[in-house]
Amino acid sequence: MARKKRSVPGMGDLFEPEEPEGSALGSEASMLPAPATGAVRLAPVPHHTDSLYFSEPFREFEYSGGVHLADSILWCDTDRRKDLVFLSHAHVDLAGKNRRILATDKTMKILSRGTGKIEALTSPYRRPFTLGPLELEMFPSGHVLGAAQLMVRRDGRRIVYTSDVNPRKTATAEQGVPVECDVLAIPATYGAPMYRFPPREEVLHELTRFVDRCLEERATPVFFANPVGTAQELMSVLGKAGYRLRVHRSVYDVAKIYKAQGLTLPNSRRFQGSPARDEVVIFPPILRRHASVRKLRKYKTAVVSGRAVDPAWVHSQRVDEAFPLSDTADFKELFHFIEATGAQEVYLVDGQIEPMAAHLRERLGVRVYSLMKPQQLTLF
Numbered sequence: 116m117a118r119k120k121r122s123v124p125g126m127g128d129l130f131e132p133e134e135p136e137g138s139a140l141g142s143e144a145s146m147l148p149a150p151a152t153g154a155v156r157l158a159p160v161p162h163h164t165d166s167l168y169f170s171e172p173f174r175e176f177e178y179s180g181g182v183h184l185a186d187s188i189l190w191c192d193t194d195r196r197k198d199l200v201f202l203s204h205a206h207v208d209l210a211g212k213n214r215r216i217l218a219t220d221k222t223m224k225i226l227s228r229g230t231g232k233i234e235a236l237t238s239p240y241r242r243p244f245t246l247g248p249l250e251l252e253m254f255p256s257g258h259v260l261g262a263a264q265l266m267v268r269r270d271g272r273r274i275v276y277t278s279d280v281n282p283r284k285t286a287t288a289e290q291g292v293p294v295e296c297d298v299l300a301i302p303a304t305y306g307a308p309m310y311r312f313p314p315r316e317e318v319l320h321e322l323t324r325f326v327d328r329c330l331e332e333r334a335t336p337v338f339f340a341n342p343v344g345t346a347q348e349l350m351s352v353l354g355k356a357g358y359r360l361r362v363h364r365s366v367y368d369v370a371k372i373y374k375a376q377g378l379t380l381p382n383s384r385r386f387q388g389s390p391a392r393d394e395v396v397i398f399p400p401i402l403r404r405h406a407s408v409r410k411l412r413k414y415k416t417a418v419v420s421g422r423a424v425d426p427a428w429v430h431s432q433r434v435d436e437a438f439p440l441s442d443t444a445d446f447k448e449l450f451h452f453i454e455a456t457g458a459q460e461v462y463l464v465d466g467q468i469e470p471m472a473a474h475l476r477e478r479l480g481v482r483v484y485s486l487m488k489p490q491q492l493t494l495f
Contacts, residue, residue, distance in 0.1 A: 144453030175274050178486045182276065184267060187248065189217075189263070189341040191276045191300070199246075202261035203345050205369075215323070217246075219461025220251060221261025224372050227344060235388060240289070256397050257281035257343030258442050260373055266288060266294055274298040274454065276462075282313060282452055286351040287378055288344070288442065293455035300462035300486060301453065305421055305445050308346040312421065312445040318492045319352055322438050322477045325417055326395055329378045335390055335414040339434070344368045344406035345419055347380060353395055354381040361390040362397040401435070422443065450474060462486045 125381065132138040181200075190197040202218040205225035216223070216235040227233045238244055243252040250261050256277050264277035273296040275468065280291040283290020312318070329336040340346040346366040354360055360383040363372065365387040374380055387408065390396055398408060400418065408414065418436040421441030422428055429437040444452055446467075453461060453475065463472055464486045471485040 119479070137460070138143075165446065174484065175272070175460065176276070176486055182462075182464060182486055184274070184276070187249065187267075187269075188247075189267070190279060192442065200274065201265050203256065203276070204258050205264070206259065206278075206341075217265070219261040219263050221372075222263070222289060223261075224375075225259075225261065225369055228372060242352050249438075254294050254413055255289035257283070257285070257288055259287045260347070260376065260378070261290050262288065264291075264292075264294055265329060266296060272297045275458070276300045278302060279304050280449070280452055281442050281444055281445075282448055285348055285442070286355075286444065287347045287380075291444075291452070293452050296456050296458050297459045298462070299453060299458035299466055301449075303449065303463045303466035303471040304443050305441075306449060306467035307338050308470060309422055310421065310444050310446045310467070312439045312441055315440070318438055318440050322352070322417075322419075323356060325415075325436050325438075326353070329415050330393060332415075333349075333392060333413060335392075335394070336412050337408055337414050337416045338396065338419055339398055339400040339403045339416065339432075340366075340419040341442075345379075345440065346370075346397055346454050347398070348442065349397060349419055350380045350383050351378070354383055355379070358382060359391070359394045360384070360397060361386045361394045363399060363402065365399055366397055370494045400432075403432075417449055431492075446471070449485055450478070454479060460484075 117315070120229050153178065173185070174194070175184050175185055180195040182191040183203055184191070189201060190199065191201045192203055195198055199215045199217065202216055202222060205222045217234065218235055218237060220237040223233060223235045223237060236246070238253055240253050240255055243250065245251070252266045253263040256262040256279065258266045258279045258281050262278065264280070267274045275294050275296040275298065277300070277418035281288065282291045282463070286288050326382070328338045331372070338349060340349050342363070342365040344360065347370055350360055350370060352364065362383055363386050370380050370383065386396065388410070399407065402408070403416065417436040417438060418432050418434045419438050419440050420438055421443055423439040447470065458481065460482045461475060462484045468485050469489065475481050475483050
């Protein structure tokens with residue numbers, strides 16, 4: 116049943132609390148008691164019922180140049196300038212555009228690595244806090260270091276927004292945990308049944324076999340991986356296995372922040388000049404045709420991505436090998452993650468929306484909405 120439209124607080128409500136010790140983020144006075152560690156179990160909240168209703172159901176999220184929590188000042192991962200934006204992870208390089216940013220401290224350290232300090236409101240995981248009229252709390256999403264889900268409590272409902280999630284254990288990021296909620300907004304990045312990843316141990320075994328074959332043939336193994344997240348996971352796995360690594364500057368700069376947070380990325384140094392015969396090279400995918408790679412005397416290439424399970428995509432990359440080591444849930448993992456939240460209202464944000472929406476409706480009977488950029492139709 117729908118409810119009446121609430122008034123939107125002004126900027127003064129959010130950033131100028133009525134009480135001096137009020138809602139300044141990080142202040143002990145603004146923090147609510149943190150729940151016990153372990154599985155994320157949130158007590159049911161009594162549902163508030165308003166006296167006036169619209170004929171159409173009220174939708175908690177809407178898309179208007181970005182994902183917006185309806186009837187609030189809060190936006191999520193938007194590329195447009197807004198007053199308050201939650202940045203879910205460090206792939207979303209939009210920090211300089213917005214008046215106030217809400218994120219984890221680790222996310223902001225990665226985002227500000229090349230620009231210096233960026234003004235932001237930060238909070239650790241699992242510590243509830245208030246921000247004006249909003250009750251908020253962050254939880255790990257498992258995507259990359261510092262990636263977070265954001266829960267908002269309002270009108271007796273628990274509303275969660277997250278970017279990509281990863282429920283698997285990794286070496287370089289906090290494990291993503293489903294958060295019990297009534298409403299969930301989440302991407303369907305690998306939301307089609309074709310995206311089923313092999314066990315992690317199997318992928319890592321094949322990956323190291325590729326490295327060994329290259330070195331036996333006196334060829335330099337060159338991996339292409341996302342410079343934030345996947346590349347550092349690769350550095351951790353290969354470095355701990357004893358391989359010597361030479362990584363592109365963009366990967367190395369992020370790795371320094373990972374190391375500063377206590378993560379071990381051994382046997383690695385920044386790529387300069389030519390690698391030694393027994394070194395492994397890691398570059399971002401956008402530079403797979405870079406002169407530094409092409410001038411190597413003898414080399415073989417491999418791409419590391421969840422899309423490696425798609426033969427057509429692998430063929431388009433023109434590499435020797437592809438490995439589905441992903442920092443994002445596959446189709447089955449995503450479905451079970453959503454199911455575990457108990458959400459009865461699900462908003463799918465981009466990706467493989469149609470197959471996942473159909474699966475959710477058929478198996479769980481939940482309401483599913485699409486949140487994505489409008490597509491320009493071809494007229495001729």
